[in-house]
Amino acid sequence: MIIGDNLTDLDIFFKPKSVAVIGASRNPERVGHIILKRMIEIEYPGKLYPVNPKAEKILGIKCYSSVEEIPDEIYLAVIALRADLTPSALEESAKKGAKGAIVISGGFSEIGNYGLEAQLLSIAKKYGIRIIGPNCLGVFDPKNKIDTLFLPKEVIPRPRAGEVSIITQSGSLGSTLLTMIRKEGRGLSKFISYGNRIDVDEGDLVSYLSEDNDTKVIAAYIEGVIDGRKFMDTIRSASAKKPVVVLKGGRTASGDRAVKSHTGSLAGRSDIFEAAVKQSRGIIVGTLDEFMDVPAALSTQPPMYGDKVAVLTNGGGFGILAVDALEMRGFKVTPPSSELMRKLKEILPLYYPVSNPTDLTGDSTPEQFLDAGLAIVESCEYDALFLIPLLGVPGMVPEKTESMLIQLVKSSNIPIVATAVPTTPNVEEVLHKMEKKGLPIYPTPERAASSLYGLRQYGKMRDTSPIEHF
């Protein structure tokens, strides 16, 4: 979708009517080439203007020797030039009407070049143009078809469109997150690597994403914030609308030292940062897996409003590890009432162990998962359902499992998460389909339990009065 002239605020970075790629190159290894190529590949629907004084055409598109020379107004400038050439490119873009610029180029404050960064900022203020960067990957938005990441898709394949948006202070971490999301069959709404954030910062982005209808969950990798109060206020107001998941890099003393050397951020005391995020109702996660896993649950499942979990498995050992992982995270894996027990025994073969976990054994079928799952959900005895449908047994026909479990998810008013192992490419594909249709699936019981913990945290925050202040 292109909004064009009615752009508000940061929309310009995701829905620009035209994009100038300044520093576009014929050399396939150059950043300016890769960005232009990605914009073509992703089928960016607006007008593309490559700018390079030495080329007539790049990738089949007419090239302009300068921004000035472009015959039309431009909306967004993507600048991939040597650092010292960026201020004039920015100014020319602003004069040409650009409302936003993504400065990909590095060579600024991260190597001590503060003066150049100040120059960019003063141009931005003068013309009212917003800047993402410098020293960043920029944005990837599969729905609006924008991709300024200078990573060929052959090197970093992109994930599908989805409902989680990620902002990341680290580009390299960000680029591998794309791989991780894709490998789990998950999707992404917007991805923003914002680099040195001389203008648009984490607070602006969280605020923008909180209003974005395509974003159901915001996930932020933060090493340090420039304006702590603004960031916490933003998290607080965003969290009233949708979950905000935060992974803080530099939580330990040595990690904090590493942050200072990496982005020059003054991280401040990490325990205070994390406490402030929690008080602002953000959800703190502690590992890279959780940073991917928790949003996947939050984007498809309702919040969890109590501590009781029912485990439904067809693998005894997996069931036990799930129970351990759940109880270690404070959940209660209590046996069903005699009423529910009776109902489950009615539904299932006599020799199936019915309790919590209920073990559907190697003889399990997708129908049994559906029927037993529905009985558990309808009993209203549990606050979440934890499924372990292992597809390695003959009865668990993958396609049938998919339709039955999705039916179960759709019929449920409590959150459902699953652990399943992609044993073969076919099974993996089916698991990805289920993930896409709304059942979050994790390869280990511990990761599924951590994600449920995220749903519980969000449930607790929603239970608290929204006007509470500190």
Next chain:
Amino acid sequence: MIIGDNLTDLDIFFKPKSVAVIGASRNPERVGHIILKRMIEIEYPGKLYPVNPKAEKILGIKCYSSVEEIPDEIYLAVIALRADLTPSALEESAKKGAKGAIVISGGFSEIGNYGLEAQLLSIAKKYGIRIIGPNCLGVFDPKNKIDTLFLPKEVIPRPRAGEVSIITQSGSLGSTLLTMIRKEGRGLSKFISYGNRIDVDEGDLVSYLSEDNDTKVIAAYIEGVIDGRKFMDTIRSASAKKPVVVLKGGRTASGDRAVKSHTGSLAGRSDIFEAAVKQSRGIIVGTLDEFMDVPAALSTQPPMYGDKVAVLTNGGGFGILAVDALEMRGFKVTPPSSELMRKLKEILPLYYPVSNPTDLTGDSTPEQFLDAGLAIVESCEYDALFLIPLLGVPGMVPEKTESMLIQLVKSSNIPIVATAVPTTPNVEEVLHKMEKKGLPIYPTPERAASSLYGLRQYGKMRDTSPIEHF
């Protein structure tokens, strides 16, 4: 390798001169068919005797109507019959000279059928035949080419041969472990699912594997042990020879309840069990990932004899998360001495941040990883090296990275672990090659740090006097 008549103890299960598959079936969905097929597919080098009164040939192999009818001596019997038919099959096998039997069949104590199990055991005692099972998957040994797992390879593809042996009390968990190992490009020496363990138990297996030259690390998934003292003694003596990694299912109150319903094991107090394992110098792990990851490090890397870790990365954010994960596990990520600092600055471009972590940036090359890595190793300032070679940047040519990093591993006397993300199938293949050549690789910093923790635990145990008793 087939040892034949000189078999000692449990060798019979891995190197039998001949195998009778009792209950072999023409129906491709039956257990007895799949097992015979797997033995053929894996190219079992000895003689195979399918037994089925109703078939002349199965899968092209002459079939016998009874065990008695087999013209030669048999060494190992694999029994896949209805439970009530197993005692006579076992007795006939023993009479025919079999020294071992794997009883795949279920329907014994796990469903309350204790009498039938007692019958099997009394036959075993009478004839001196060893039994694995009943109610198990049996063994998979890619080097000796034995596979009695009734899981078609199309459903559960098998991992390559390697140096970690796994014993598991849960068959379903075991079968998915195979997938996980394979997905990480890792290998397996011996895999044993021992089911109801009426004869061969976890103690026997750990003891056998501790003497097995093809096994460098023993990994045991345990829900409960029959003879605690025997098991701990076995772990103690095995640990003097090689690492023994233990994952205990049922560590929480609800988990323990689930164990009782799953295998009927009396788990006993789990904290006491874990303390006893640690006192016996076993290495306790807490998650399924660790159960796979820690042995991968222990099988290729030396023990870790101190707490200091150097981090060498080409991704700033990843470096920070690694430092956090390390410090949270008690490691010290201290900056290098001025001497080592000077040396690293000499080797690397001026603008690279040299400290701990040292960041080779997006301009990194495999040579820089090798040179900087060697400088760190040779400085003797650190007890381990933590590499993060992200292959998504142009300089990190995968094949070159492989050869340089393996050279680094071979030149190092301290443990090296790595975090790297399989961004593309090609990169994944290269990572698997590195893993095979001796560099343990993990998809997240946290998992790599946990594995280093395992190496540190083993180092601490080796530091302690070997005659210490409790």
